[in-house]
Amino acid sequence: MNFEKEFQLMKKNLMKYIYYHRFGRRLHINLFFSILNFFIILILAFFLAFYKYDEINHFFISFLSKYFDEYVIENLFINFGFYTINLHYLIIPGRFPNNFEILVSLLFISILGLLLFIYRRKILPFFMWYVFFSIPFIVSVFYFTFFKNYFPYTVREFSILYTLLQYGITVFFVFIIAVSISVISFSFWTTFTNIIFTFLLIFYIFLFGYLRYFVFLLVLSKMSYLYMANLFFTFGPLLDFLYFTSFYSLYVSLLMKSIMKDSMLWKFVS
Template sequence: MQIYFSRSYRHLKPDSKERLFLLLGCVLPCVVFFLFFYTKISYLLAVWVKEALTVTIPESSLRIAYAEFLPFFGGVYYVQIPSTMPSFQEITLNLAVTLILLFICFLPSRNSKGGTPLFIYFAIILLTHLIAIIFFMFAQDFYPYSATHYSELYIKQQVGIWLSFLVLSGLIMGILGYGGITGRLIAFWGTMTYSFVFGCVRYLASMFIISKVSSLYMAILFFSLGPLFDFLYLVCFYSIYINAQINRFDQGERRLKWLWL
């Protein structure tokens, strides 16, 4: 007997019980829990960031504030921090450095054999920063955000990312996932735990930079370290999980789970 279609048409039988358990027993409760508790979570995060920032910023200038966010589910808490506007020297220095870096990005990308995507990525980030520099150079008084505004924006964005990732990771692991339930749960929780830790640390780092250095870096932080960066680790965790599954389904009893017609 010959097996003609070693990979062309093979597929797996959906595991309905595991899927239902994951979606209804894990993902859905997590999403509901998050929706009803993100206000509390943002409060705890704000308290932690406020405490951490007191090392470098006087406690009297730090407060925790509340802003409305999703209807029905409540608002978010964030840290009010003092703004630091950039000096003329800082703007000029940033302009010079940004132009040099942009030149470097565009120069090798013409014939680069290795790093073209990275150069394009950095060029877009630098162009965003350049717009911010020009804005502060000519219209500093019209800049629409204080450090506190930015803090509010960050928290709302972060809640949006966490919610999106809960749904996305849940759907991928719950519906598209294969193999044992333990592996899927580890991948799901691993992604969300990392996302939570990363989001918190990024909030602290962003607030520190905005407050201690200057508001000039708001745009670059918002657009470069935002959702696309989050996707990087989401896909990292997912690829590790898939690599493990590919190995498992290639040997032992799991190999027999492939359907060939």
């Protein structure tokens, strides 16, 4: 009994000197470099959105048009009041699917879905992507089977929507990266690498965006409008957000690993 009392007394005394477990570490953020990083990328986004985007757009559209025999380049004006952007987009002949193509496509998707369902435990991400792909495809199959003559969209409407969407995504992503990446600016070196990463991300957005646009036009012209819904919903904005978050996560993890041993930047959370 005396031993238990002594133990409780010792425990009470030790608690004055032994602190709670340190569960993590935090970074010392440099406010000057964070603000500098934010405004540099924000100015870059403003300059890109209002003064250089149309030139880049004209270059890619002119380059892609060389790979089509029949095409028309039209203008799309976006008016901001103080500035008007003139964007180009391509119009090419599209194709409506016949009943045989619809049937073959439906059989192929059904067989693929059955195989993925059987092995879904081993390839769960692919099975989930297939489910997301198959929903708009089944709707398209139903629509083109019974209401083909009432389909209201052509390559022109698709190109206008894609051009506007790509412009919005580019500007939005650069703004988001300015906000999210400025909080990990704590030295001149990290600020410099953040800006380089932003430039590389912008380059990828343009390259991937217009390469995807080229593939979409090939699908609509060589295959059919049956896949238009999938091109937008499955391989459109969703894919942009996936690669954006993936690249950002990879960059942040590499950056944190590179400064892990720098005791001047890290401090234990007490």
